[in-house]
Amino acid sequence: MAAGEVLLDVQGVGLTLGGNAILRDCSFQVVDRVRQGVVTGQIVALLGPSGVGKTRLLRIIAGLDPPDVGRVTGYKGAPLLEGEVGVVFQHYPLLRHRRVLGNLETAGRMNGMGAAEARSRAAHLLERFGLTARAQLYPAQLSGGQRQRAAIAQQLMKPKSFLLLDEPFSGLDPSALGDVIKLLVEVANMDELNTLVIVTHDIEAAVVCSDAVMLLGREPNALGKGVGPAKIQRSVDLVAEGLAYQDDVEQLPRFAELVRDLKDGFRRL
Amino acid sequence: MVPTEVGFLARIKTAFLPNRSVDRLTGLLFVGFWAALAFVAWVLRPFESLPGPAEVFGALSTLWWKHGMGPELFTTLALIGHALLLTVVISLLLSYVTVFAAARPLVEAVSKLRFLGLTGLVVPFTLFVGGGYTLKVALLTFGMTTFFVTSMAQVVVEIPREQFDHLRVLGASELRINLEVVIIGTLDRALDITRQNLAIGWALITMVEGISRAEGGLGAMILNQNKHFHLAEVYAILLVILAVGLLLDFAMAFLTRLVCPHAALERVRR
Ligand SMILES: Nc1ncnc2c1ncn2[C@@H]1O[C@H](COP(=O)(O)OP(=O)(O)OP(=O)(O)O)[C@@H](O)[C@H]1O
Ligand SMILES: [Mg+2]
Secondary structure, three states: OOOOOEEEEEEEEEEEEOOEEEEEEEEEEEEOOOEOOEOOOEEEEEEOOOOOOHHHHHHHHOOOOOOOEEEEEOHHHOEOOOOOEEEEOOOOOOOOOOOHHHHHHHHHHHOOOOHHHHHHHHHHHHHHOOOHHHOOOOHHHOOHHHHHHHHHHHHOOOOOOEEEEEOOOOOOOHHHHHHHHHHHHHHHOOOOOOEEEEEEOOHHHHHHHOOEEEEEEEEEOOOOOEEEEEEEEEEEEOOOOOOOOOOOHHHOHHHHHHHHHHHHHHHOO | OOOOOOOHHHHHHHOOOOOOOOOHHHHHHHHHHHHHHHHHHHHHOOOOOOOOHHHHHHHHHHHHHHOOHHHHHHHHHHHHHHHHHHHHHHHHHHHHHHHOHHHHHHHHHHHHHHHHOOHHHHHHHHHHHOOHHHHHHHHHHHHHHHHHHHHHHHHHHOOOHHHHHHHHHOOOOHHHHHHHHHHHOOHHHHHHHHHHHHHHHHHHHHHHHHHOHHHOOHHHHHHHHHHOOOHHHHHHHHHHHHHHHHHHHHHHHHHHHHHOHHHHHHOOOO
């Protein structure tokens, strides 16, 4: 497989809701990252202020809502179909009437797995996500972080190339944040073609875990306040910046510089 | 932090502060207090027309052993059981089909029929289904179904879109999504509503049984005793109706907890 092949192509997406233009001309691409001898998936962070349209764009990419204009295609220009793209929503929905294990098993059964296969895959994922001891609990009995891990594990029951996550870093303490980042990197690197799109406000976390950062924002007016529909205002290739695939990337001077720069840009959107 | 050893008086005091929970024992103490108060009031009989406990329990014993109250109770239970079964089947079907916009006006209409009441429907229903047992089942089913559909259709309509999206991105088929979200996911609510409608049906049953007395039942029994102004007997039957109603309610609550343990977990207690 050639490096730089386009895996996800968002082309000129526009969306109007209730007479308000939310997104206009929103375009970006995710390209295949290749590293010698290492399976490397893709992680793209979608940054933007609250209410700018991040969740809406995520829903369009997932095929849950159609855009008014524009289109979203996947590998080799094939259209993305509903159900091919996993989504971990903002509040980590799970089936409230099933236990954690049952939640995962049901996701497997829905995708044509047999009972035994679904059970063994679910048990394996729970083990890996540190939830084995919680397998028999109901979602209402989980902590926020456990719920998040269960929701991610549920999405992984069926192997899919795309996983979109809406605010996976909100409400986490620094050590839990580090764990989630590690987990997401691990999930991305399970397959060369895996692509994670992470929607977040957390600029540092975004730069730590991803290989590209997109800034979704409105056009600033004369007073420096964002108005009108939003589009991708800036995209940063962290591989080119030398900030991808490194432990302790936070220690690099370039990291602090870029984060400051992005925060500056963020304020003007 | 609540200290482990709280004085008796302090625990009593807590029960008189707003929005506090008390431990089980203190709670039971208050149940006992109110029950004792009610019993004392009954023994002292401030109302002349109320027969005392001895008379009522005497009448109960006579009714049970000499007038075949057991079989009458069974007749009533069979009637409510039959009507409830029909109600649950019809109402759930009607509620689930509200996922189709085309069916919504029909369901809406059934729900609105609850304002009719039963009394005026006796004659039209007799013409439809004939009299006797069938009429009673039909009336009771009609009465309960209108209320059941009202509550359950609301539950289905209010399922958040998020739940459907969640299963959609998991790759479930539309059929599977509806099975999981609309049917299995609302089972706890369906059981809860069944419980409420059992109470509605139980409250209606003596009236319905009075419409056609030939088959007997507690309702027919009450009317017979009323006719002769046997107050102690009437109260004895009321006591049985109350006790059995509470027992049925308790059994439904137990069933709900057994089948849907997650529902209790989500209820936050004060
Ligand atoms: N049904 C709707 N009708 C009209 N406007 C809507 C509707 N749904 C969302 N919007 C608007 O679309 C905009 C984008 O919403 P979206 O949920 O995508 O924001 P977001 O970037 O995810 O914000 P946050 O970070 O707070 O989650 C918001 O300004 C919102 O008011
Ligand atoms: Mg959002």
